[in-house]
Amino acid sequence: MKDFLIKLGITPQNSGVSTGLNFWDGHGVALTSYSPVDQTEIAKTQLATAADFEKVVETAQIAYQTWKTMPAPQRGEIVRQMGDAFRANKDALGKLVSYEMGKSLQEGLGEVQEIIDICDFAVGLSRQLYGLTMHSERRNHRMYEQWHPLGVVGVISAFNFPVAVWSWNAMLAWVCGNVCIWKPSEKTPMTAIACQKIIGGVLKNNNLPEGLSGIIVGDREIGEAMAKDPRIALVSATGSTRMGKLVAQNVAARLGKSLMELGGNNAIIVTEHADLKLAIPAIVFGAVGTAGQRCTTTRRLIVHASKVESLTESLVKAFAQIRIGDPLDSNNHMGPLIDADAVSQYQKSIAQAITEGGEVLYGGQPIPELGTCYVQPTLVKMKRQSAVVCHETFAPILYIMSYETLDEAIALQNAVPQGLSSSIFTLNMQESEHFLSVAGSDCGIANVNIGTSGAEIGGAFGGEKETGGGRESGSDAWKAYMRRQTNTINYGKTLPLAQGIKFDF
Numbered sequence: 001m002k003d004f005l006i007k008l009g010i011t012p013q014n015s016g017v018s019t020g021l022n023f024w025d026g027h028g029v030a031l032t033s034y035s036p037v038d039q040t041e042i043a044k045t046q047l048a049t050a051a052d053f054e055k056v057v058e059t060a061q062i063a064y065q066t067w068k069t070m071p072a073p074q075r076g077e078i079v080r081q082m083g084d085a086f087r088a089n090k091d092a093l094g095k096l097v098s099y100e101m102g103k104s105l106q107e108g109l110g111e112v113q114e115i116i117d118i119c120d121f122a123v124g125l126s127r128q129l130y131g132l133t134m135h136s137e138r139r140n141h142r143m144y145e146q147w148h149p150l151g152v153v154g155v156i157s158a159f160n161f162p163v164a165v166w167s168w169n170a171m172l173a174w175v176c177g178n179v180c181i182w183k184p185s186e187k188t189p190m191t192a193i194a195c196q197k198i199i200g201g202v203l204k205n206n207n208l209p210e211g212l213s214g215i216i217v218g219d220r221e222i223g224e225a226m227a228k229d230p231r232i233a234l235v236s237a238t239g240s241t242r243m244g245k246l247v248a249q250n251v252a253a254r255l256g257k258s259l260m261e262l263g264g265n266n267a268i269i270v271t272e273h274a275d276l277k278l279a280i281p282a283i284v285f286g287a288v289g290t291a292g293q294r295c296t297t298t299r300r301l302i303v304h305a306s307k308v309e310s311l312t313e314s315l316v317k318a319f320a321q322i323r324i325g326d327p328l329d330s331n332n333h334m335g336p337l338i339d340a341d342a343v344s345q346y347q348k349s350i351a352q353a354i355t356e357g358g359e360v361l362y363g364g365q366p367i368p369e370l371g372t373c374y375v376q377p378t379l380v381k382m383k384r385q386s387a388v389v390c391h392e393t394f395a396p397i398l399y400i401m402s403y404e405t406l407d408e409a410i411a412l413q414n415a416v417p418q419g420l421s422s423s424i425f426t427l428n429m430q431e432s433e434h435f436l437s438v439a440g441s442d443c444g445i446a447n448v449n450i451g452t453s454g455a456e457i458g459g460a461f462g463g464e465k466e467t468g469g470g471r472e473s474g475s476d477a478w479k480a481y482m483r484r485q486t487n488t489i490n491y492g493k494t495l496p497l498a499q500g501i502k503f504d505f
């Protein structure tokens with residue numbers, strides 16, 4: 001076994017069911033995790049059964065009773081220790097993320113850095129779970145609001161950010177007083193098991209109750225059980241729009257709360273006033289970073305007609321310089337896609353783009369000599385924003401289109417079902433302000449002179465339309481993990497009614 005696996009406590013056989021302090025032997029069928037890097041078996045775990053799920057939920061409910069009454073700053077102290085534990089394991093976990101998911105080592109380490117950053121953010125937040133005070137219309141009355149935890153929070157995460165997105169949810173949920181149950185992607189179970197082991201040490205050192213942090217490696221049925229279970233107050237799901245719609249419908253059917261962070265189809269507008277020295281690296285990183293498997297990946301380029309030719313030429317040159325190969329080799333920029341299915345989706349989309357009038361300017365092929373899951377970064381010129389362009393393909397395919405007027409560019413940018421991230425490259429203030437105004441981008445994230453990917457944890461992360469509307473991570477995203485209670489207190493000797501009503505008896 002590789003040394004980073006040993007350091008993280010991953011063994012050839014791993015239980016995929018844990019309630020924080022202990023891992024239980026699940027009852028389900030075996031699940032083998034293979035590395036997309038070289039197809040070797042990393043380790044085995046098993047898919048949880050309905051009985052495992054039941055055990056995890058029950059244990060979580062018991063732990064909640066203790067955790068919710070602990071003062072929030074003390075909960076913050078636990079999260080601070082978790083941040084330190086991730087600092088101590090950053091190198092090993094970053095390598096595992098890179099090995100199991102396929103992203104470059106730098107990005108694997110960057111993902112662990114996001115965990116550390118959200119821990120810091122959550123620690124500060126643990127002293128800032130503010131409610132408002134309001135002036136009552138009644139004499140001798142005080143009105144204010146306070147925020148209480150929800151209870152058990154379910155986190156369903158995707159393979160592409162196998163650990164960071166969980167941490168955005170879990171760290172905030174914990175300081176808010178909730179307990180968490182995590183269902184990681186079946187494509188990246190070892191990264192999740194490693195995280196659970198890292199925080200398990202912190203829980204143990206602090207004599208915290210079993211059940212604060214459950215993990216359940218499971219298939220669709222477990223996700224469905226989470227969505228349908230009224231004991232799970234909030235289900236936060238990251239992944240495809242298809243999955244999100246199923247989860248959201250099941251949660252809504254029981255009037256539960258959901259937080260959806262789904263597909264993106266992010267565009268960069270490059271105007272005639274753009275500085276291409278800024279735009280080119282942003283476009284290239286946005287399109288090929290994580291091999292095009294970020295929900296914030298740049299998939300569409302909408303370029304002013306006057307700049308299309310020179311930009312295309314530069315991008316073709318830049319794509320040709322991308323070094324593809326083993327993501328753990330820090331000389332490489334881009335690793336493999338997650339699996340063979342992703343490669344076939346990539347090929348299908350390129351074929352469809354060609355049928356829809358697209359012209360492949362660079363790439364378009366798998367690279368079998370490197371391994372099963374490697375593909376070329378691909379640049380496709382499109383005459384119009386056809387069906388394939390409106391669809392999110394999780395691969396490094398960048399569609400380039402040209403425009404004449406900024407309104408036309410903004411209309412194109414908004415004319416897709418997704419609404420996550422967007423950006424404009426311009427040095428013209430009127431153009432950038434127009435893009436950020438209500439008449440501009442309809443996305444949850446809108447940037448000027450930086451790309452669509454690489455959002456910082458301090459901002460609220462998420463998007464509109466089919467992206468699902470949820471906001472995670474920074475700003476006031478914590479409110480999604482709490483319930484608001486409005487309190488009115490009468491400290492007078494009479495009972496005045498609101499709305500001017502008199503009720504004498």
Ligand code: UN1
Pocket residue numbers: 160161165238293294295296452453454455456
């Ligand atoms: C995701 O792809 O699910 O902005 C999250 C970014 C990262 C997060 C991406 N900070 O690209």
